[in-house]
Amino acid sequence: MDNLQELLHGFTIAVTVPHLVLMVIGVLLGILVGVLPGLGAPNGVSLLLPLTFGMQPVSAIILLSSMYWGALFGGSVTSILFNIPGEPSSVATTFDGYPMARDGRPTTALATAFGSAAFGALVGVILITFLASWVAQVALAFGPPEYFAVYFLAFASFVGMGGAAPMKTVVALAIGFAIAAIGIDTVSGSVRLTMGIDELVKGVSFVVAVMGLFGIGELLVAVEEEFHARVVSSTIDWREVFRAVARLPRHGVALLRSAAIGCWMGITPGGPTAASFMSYGIARRFSRRGRHFGTGEVEGIISPETADHAAGTSALLPMLSLGIPGSATAAVMMGGLMIWGLNPGPMLFVDSKDFVWGLIASMYVGNIVAVALVLLTVPVFAALMRIPFVIIAPLIVIICVVGAYSVSNSYLDVVLMLGFGVVGYLFKKLFYPLAPLVLAIVIGDKAEDAFRQSMLMSKGSLGIFFANRLVTSLVVAGIALLLLPLALQLTRIRRKPASSADETTSQEKVIV
Amino acid sequence: MISRRALELSTAILTGSFGVAVVVSSLDNGIGWSSAGVDAGTFPFLTGLVIALGSLYNLVRGVLPAARLANVPIALTSTELRRLAGLFVPAAIFVAAIPLLGMYLAATAYVFAVLAIPRHQSVLRSLMIAVATPLALYVVFEHMFQVTLPHGAIVAAIGL
Numbered sequence: 001m002d003n004l005q006e007l008l009h010g011f012t013i014a015v016t017v018p019h020l021v022l023m024v025i026g027v028l029l030g031i032l033v034g035v036l037p038g039l040g041a042p043n044g045v046s047l048l049l050p051l052t053f054g055m056q057p058v059s060a061i062i063l064l065s066s067m068y069w070g071a072l073f074g075g076s077v078t079s080i081l082f083n084i085p086g087e088p089s090s091v092a093t094t095f096d097g098y099p100m101a102r103d104g105r106p107t108t109a110l111a112t113a114f115g116s117a118a119f120g121a122l123v124g125v126i127l128i129t130f131l132a133s134w135v136a137q138v139a140l141a142f143g144p145p146e147y148f149a150v151y152f153l154a155f156a157s158f159v160g161m162g163g164a165a166p167m168k169t170v171v172a173l174a175i176g177f178a179i180a181a182i183g184i185d186t187v188s189g190s191v192r193l194t195m196g197i198d199e200l201v202k203g204v205s206f207v208v209a210v211m212g213l214f215g216i217g218e219l220l221v222a223v224e225e226e227f228h229a230r231v232v233s234s235t236i237d238w239r240e241v242f243r244a245v246a247r248l249p250r251h252g253v254a255l256l257r258s259a260a261i262g263c264w265m266g267i268t269p270g271g272p273t274a275a276s277f278m279s280y281g282i283a284r285r286f287s288r289r290g291r292h293f294g295t296g297e298v299e300g301i302i303s304p305e306t307a308d309h310a311a312g313t314s315a316l317l318p319m320l321s322l323g324i325p326g327s328a329t330a331a332v333m334m335g336g337l338m339i340w341g342l343n344p345g346p347m348l349f350v351d352s353k354d355f356v357w358g359l360i361a362s363m364y365v366g367n368i369v370a371v372a373l374v375l376l377t378v379p380v381f382a383a384l385m386r387i388p389f390v391i392i393a394p395l396i397v398i399i400c401v402v403g404a405y406s407v408s409n410s411y412l413d414v415v416l417m418l419g420f421g422v423v424g425y426l427f428k429k430l431f432y433p434l435a436p437l438v439l440a441i442v443i444g445d446k447a448e449d450a451f452r453q454s455m456l457m458s459k460g461s462l463g464i465f466f467a468n469r470l471v472t473s474l475v476v477a478g479i480a481l482l483l484l485p486l487a488l489q490l491t492r493i494r495r496k497p498a499s500s501a502d503e504t505t506s507q508e509k510v511i512v
Numbered sequence: 513m514i515s516r517r518a519l520e521l522s523t524a525i526l527t528g529s530f531g532v533a534v535v536v537s538s539l540d541n542g543i544g545w546s547s548a549g550v551d552a553g554t555f556p557f558l559t560g561l562v563i564a565l566g567s568l569y570n571l572v573r574g575v576l577p578a579a580r581l582a583n584v585p586i587a588l589t590s591t592e593l594r595r596l597a598g599l600f601v602p603a604a605i606f607v608a609a610i611p612l613l614g615m616y617l618a619a620t621a622y623v624f625a626v627l628a629i630p631r632h633q634s635v636l637r638s639l640m641i642a643v644a645t646p647l648a649l650y651v652v653f654e655h656m657f658q659v660t661l662p663h664g665a666i667v668a669a670i671g672l
Contacts, residue, residue, distance in 0.1 A: 051657055167573070171527050171566035177559040178534045185541070188552040193537050216603070223599045224592045390632040391641065394623050397603045402615065402649060406659045411611060418607050422600075426523045429587060430516075448555045456549040 010357030030070020041071035096300025111244035124313025149474035160481030176440025217424020262310025279307030520574030531563030614664025
């Protein structure tokens, strides 16, 4: 019951006029970046990050997290109305959302999506409320080897469950680690990997990487296809909204299953995108109307949306209690935490109670604010989509350039950002996952420190990672996840030798 | 036209050479074990090695069995390539021009050029958007958030 008391205290922090105003601003900005192709939650949040440095940490995180909720909702709006996913995580929503909207039921599609999204988010927040402080308590006893084991588990689960080709995930992760290592080494003080460029001593900021990878990269992917914003009616019929939401409990099984998938993928970290695809795939296999999926089926909207939001929300659980973000956006927010002088991880629950519970309480309120605002503003943001892409594209380029520059007033950052844009485009095009890359940049240093401290403790013996039951089971689970893709491939080869080379992942198949 | 295979190859080569560069560069920091614990270069060395080997694997997978990628033989058609260049080349020129022209002038010229030259918009409208952009930047950054954007060598030379 302690948690509930803390939560009530959190509400007294979150439900104040300035914080409600911040939520509204955050959600509106979030819907904006969610709707605009080329701007998404990760780089929206990183754009806003430098502007929060003067704020109280709790106000800043409320602003940024509200933007995240807004972006998650905004991405679904364009998926349903225009068949253009504003966010990678809402790609799966286009499969049934757009056909339903095209059939003349846009309100039903939107209300179903928002209703199930809110349900997914609610399950995620409840999970955080009851589990986060418990996890943090367990983690308080962690030493460097346990920490490294948890990091290892997190990275291994990207490889095992992220949905992309395993070796591409490994390469993306390792590149992230290498980028994190650029600059001054915190342990020895020596300068690393600057490749002769003196200015790199300060390191490469994750904000610059995110701006390029997600901003410019996504823009390049978007410009490739001619932009056909074929508008279906975007007027909202309010009675239908309530009717659609009232019909949701009939799909209780799908809702609960998708929420469970979402929470699992958010915590472990697989991320919202993988969660929504997995949930859609599983729903198609198990639903009685699975054959009708793709033609505007209700459960085809419920499943990805619920999982997307459940994953997006629960991605904050490991960020708060362990210091391991569960998604790219959570990684950016965690970078923010460190800049504000907070130490993400179990100590947050001891040192900054107000911050943690204020944030958790704001997640309940913020999601309600987001559902209300997104329904009210659908026509406005739908109209925004009629602005030609040729005008929006250069403006987004300028926003990314200025954003990268303002991180540390460095021109080199702008050039790096453009380079990251090319990498982001290539990676997206070839299905290299971007989230693990960003994650590794943000927590690479911490993972390395944990490894080196463990080595100091054991005088160089790897045996320390098998020293007690906790650390052994974490490491073994991580190794199992790393080997999972290999094992799956072997069983597939044994079953049908002919098509064994089929490595395209489910996500890739769906997109191709 | 660019095939999926060529794209896979060049990306694998790109990541692989980054891996090799990381390996070579981290050797300077020393790898292995010293009195102060694990040497500074060890961790980057290992990640560099993983990048290089992983890229090699991706490279081989990209070349060898053509059947797997046969369903997407063409990754980029020439029209798509032209559209890509149409976005990226002006953006790169814009970034290259910032040290000389400064953020504001470069942004104005960039927006005007992309809108007016391919005749997407009328000259007047392009001009309006091109002028409005730096004004908005100035108000938001220099005024509201006190971030000074680069003013450029030309402005400095004139002495503004």
